[in-house]
Amino acid sequence: MVREVKTEIITSEVARLCVEACYYLGDDVLAALKKARANEPSPVGQAVLDQILQNAEIASRGELPLCQDTGLTVVFLELGQEVHIVGGSLYEAIQEGVRKGYREGYLRKSVVEKPFSARINTGDNTPAVIHTEIVPGDRLKITVAPKGGGSENMSYLRMFSPAAGRQGIIDWVVECVDKSGANPCPPIIVGVGIGGTIEQTTLIAKKALLRPVGQPHPDPEVAEMEAEILERVNKLGIGPQGLGGRTTALAVHVETFPCHIASMPAAVNIQCHSARHKEVVI
Amino acid sequence: MAAIEITTPLTDEVIEQLHAGDNVLITGTIYVGRDAAHKRLVAALDAGEELPFDPRGQIIYYMGPSPARPGRPIGSAGPTTSYRMDPYAPRLLEVGLKGMIGKGNRSQPVREAMQKYKAVYFAAIGGAAALIANSIKEAEVIAYPDLGAEALRRLRVEDFPAVVVNDIYGNDAYEMGKAQYREVDG
Structure with missing residues (x-):
């Protein structure tokens, strides 16, 4: 049966999610940061983690967002095929929600148009980047994930030859984290996509960041790879904010997709410790 | 480790006693500019025009704040990644800028310019x-208001917490910290 969902609800929910994502750090991230604090041997690293936790506490009072960079808004939709959107354009409803959320939540507008020329701020943080997946059912799931520029800039894509194998990918991911150093605001979460095509591998690398921090991939082979990369990354010495220590990453999340017989694409998308995403099912 | 309290403007005597890895608390006036403001500052220098502020002895903080709520001087106000200002920084150091606050590594030309100047x-x-916003007591836009979050600002800060990454002796706190905890070759 077809179920109607009104665009005005979508707008108000997107606005709410933008604000909540930017002020309230997820319990999974907080737990991972506290665990890291307990295990971090570097005194400077400990002090940095203490301040990150203190910052989350201040932000949760709802006056100051976690980070001044409240990101480019990335929105993931899982749209049930039985849903009928009424009241206007779905995407425009989402953009309106972003406008409202960023205005009312005192969030920074960080989007410019004409990327290689005038770079004029659009003034309302739109357009959001929207990824839509059509799924069975009559529900609409909306995930809002504001992504900061500093960590997004530390992204990498490589079209491997299949001969590079598992080890080739692991070595490369570790190298990507190493050369990113302090730039993406460690401790980080490393999103890795393996397989698919150029756009699919980068998309799954980003989606990997939405998984609860530290939750292993359900496939034991992938989970083992995640653990191996995490161990190696945390031996790099970069540490919290790059000032030295063993907590360079809180987690490594890998997602895979089948690929062409000639290919083995891989992508790395790094998430800073301000790992913000909130979701709702309508 | 106890933090070293410093006040702006910075003198050579103060600069000389700072070493990579030192914690500092900064009090006084600092300036705020990021990508777009730097582009304009350097364009002004290239055109032989006067800058909107006298850079001698001053600190520039690489930052673009979130909007201030009523009753607050500023919104959230953490550092942005510094390497994007690397193409502009030596030019400002040349005309007397004494400090930069940001996050992440600087290029070799910037590090050399820091030692030179x-x-x-x-x-x-x-x-x-x-957390950082709490150490900012006053904020005002002094130039380029059309840039919004990227406008050039003047702040009054009290006990603004920072770490010395690059000192005038060629040391780098990121390299030092990493070397201490690194368990891999190369």
């Missing part, structure tokens, strides 16, 4: 933006 690069904690 006696300037220091500090890191603030990226993503601790709400």
